[in-house]
Amino acid sequence: MKYTLNVNGQSRMVDVAPDTPLLWVLRDNLELSGTKFGCGVGQCGACTVHLNGVPARACMTPVSTVGRMRVTTIEGLAAEAARLHPVQQAWSELDVAQCGYCQAGQIMTAAALLKDNPRPNDQDIDGAMAGNLCRCGTYLRIRAGIKRAAEIAGGMKEASQ
């Protein structure tokens, strides 16, 4: 089946089986391998993307259900390539990653959290991030990273006001 997807602001055509998870369309067909495969059953969050700005598990999202929804992947998170998203900046500053494999999913979930809740506390963070596994155990840096990202985002907003 042919599908036209809106991925990172671009219109992309693919020809795949309707039950193909968005995850594999991104990785195999669209050469966007930033979205990761960890479990395939919605348990790890490595495949987190945004659908119309809301975090979703790409491994559980058949391509046939995407329609005209805006798909944002880690590759498209930074609005302009020259400046990273505050979460990406904070992650870089605090050296959050170990192996890094989970971090695209963590960053996408964190970015969505901050959009809803610009000043999350530890409980908010744990609640929002509970679906994202990190086998390397970077959870404390993830908590710190989100707080730092909130600061960066706050600073950016002030600067632009």
Next chain:
Amino acid sequence: MNAPTLSQPVGRRDFIKLSGLAGGGLALAFYLRSGGEARAATSGDFAPNAFVRIAPSGVVTIVSKQPEMGQGVKTSLPMVIAEQLEVPWQGIRIEQGDFDLQKYGNQSAGGSNSTPNNYDQFHLLGATVRTMLVAAAAQTWKVPAAECRAAEGAVFHTSGKSLKYGQLAATAATLPVPAKEAVKLKDPKDYKLLGRRIPQIDTRAIVTGAPLFGLDVRLPGMLYAVYEKCPAFGGKVLSANLDQIKALPGVKDAFVFEGSGKVKELVPGVAIVAESTWAAFSARRQLKVTWDEGKVAGESWDGFVAEARRKAAQPGRVLRKDGDVDAALAGAAKVVSAEYLYPFISHANLEPQNTTAHWKDGVMEVWSPTQVPATAAGMVSRVLKIPENKIVLHITRAGGGFGRRISADFFVEAAAIAQRVQAPVKLTWSREDDLRHDHYRPGGIHFLQGGVDAGGKVIAWKNHFFTFGEGGSPGSGGNLSADEFPGRWIPHFKSEQTMFDTGWPMGPWRAPGSCVFAWVFHSFIDELAHAAGRDPLELRLEILGDRDMMPSSGGGTKGGGGYNVARMRNVLKFAAEKFGWGKKKYARGQGAGLAFHFSHRGYIAQVAEVTVAKDGQLRVDRFVSACDIGAQVVNLSGAENQVEGSVVDGLGTLMTQEINIERGRVTQSNFTDYPLIRITEAPLKIETYFLKTDHPTTGLGEPALPPVAPAICNAIFAATGKRVRQMPLSRTDLRWS
């Protein structure tokens, strides 16, 4: 991983040669006398190295030879070179070296060995290059080298003139490589980079989702493969509906491998090769295989546990015998008996096993997240009968290692499939494959008895350990050393071992052996402390005693010398001081516990503070680690990250991880029934302290893990009076009222 590497692979050697010739840059390939550990196995006394490249533009490229899996070595070891080379870290380029034994020597990443095996050599490497650049400047200016000094990527003369490294590259390339004796290392007090917090070099690629990992490899015309193995370990394929599979949409081919006959090499199975990952996954759901499950299908974890309990009082193989333990127990003021049990567990790297291979013109080119390139290439050569010099191996970043990728099973599977397909092919394991066909950390059961005398001193220790092995020898980490602490320290001591021989595949799991023995023995020491009414810290210090060195039983002091008791004492006191041990009064449901362990050349002591709610919910409020890993922390951020990760991993393993084997197969399938620790369960606060000593700098991927679980379990006991003698924690009812 940049595009040229993937689409038109150029041998690394050619690349360096080309860039050296075309760009006029300085590519240094020189020989260093090896201290032994990084010595190339095939070349005797000398290890050839080629790690630094300086372009006329001034861009400095450092090759990282070790596989990177999150331990941070791609950043930390190049930092050592950069420090000695006197180049600014900003703007430095680091490339992952391909597998090349001749050029790089040992490239295996495991056993926390990357740092200790390479640290001194990398200092020398960087300093040698710096010395040559200074010599090049001196020659250019016709002044004595002593009047020149290197800093910030340039050489300065006392007169004030300077030349950038890029400007010196062409001249330096014509100079002879100085002897080791002519190279002066920096004084550690002048270090600008080492010991600082430096973010990983791949950070930008990680946070922007650039292709880095094995699973991200993409080649033109690439096909996608899956490999179905028998659910029961080692089972053989009798028949499969291959024709039906081959007719499915997107499927290119399907075929059977009989396997190489070994449980940890190419095991029997059915390969499906398709146009996309999803086509391969979908076809697999239609696959029907009839298996000959073999004898392993008669074995179960529960069966072995029951057998161990039956045989606990029977004699095992004696590992160590000091004094007369039975008499000492009979005469002890207090005796404690306990059974400690831990299950098999999986590595569960978040990136499932995978490898991409291309068989073309008699050359097997492979891209793989392996920890052990030489082992992997050797296995492919042996199993597929390809000469080693016809195997080209590109090392990709690995989404977690933990020892899993010290096995090369997935690697040889991909190569075997590629040999049958006229195209590059990427093998992707599903999460289910990963959990059901791991090389597991072996489980174990310990039957312990300990005695304390009327003065509260531990005088007797007896243990019968039941472990698991395959082919007559214990699985990795399943062999208890005669010297395992507190062996050698207790006057009346006996340890025995009985091994169950199975066909279950086992492999190294982060700090093999240590990761479980520390839990059992430091929990049991705690039991003895409480039985004797002694403070757990004070009793441990008493056991360690006053001596500074405890030689190994062979009398030797291998690897820098037995067990350095002084280092352990110091780090234990340091942890207690940083934590404030004994300073706080806890309400019921809260408590502190400690443990220490020496492994992988690191001396680590840890203290946990926990809250156990009335409903049994555990929370680690604070976790303090004190680490003696020698004279220099290389990258403070990376080191802290390893310790933080070890704490979370140790806690997660304790809380949830359990592989159950029934009828020779794993009953778990995915993170639904093999849960990993989540952020909601992570400690609230982790503090990491380093105790600097004069000892050589050593690695940190493993040694901070072993004492985590016992420190937490000892804290749980302090909080609730409940002793955790079984992993995972969910087996112990921690509710209290």
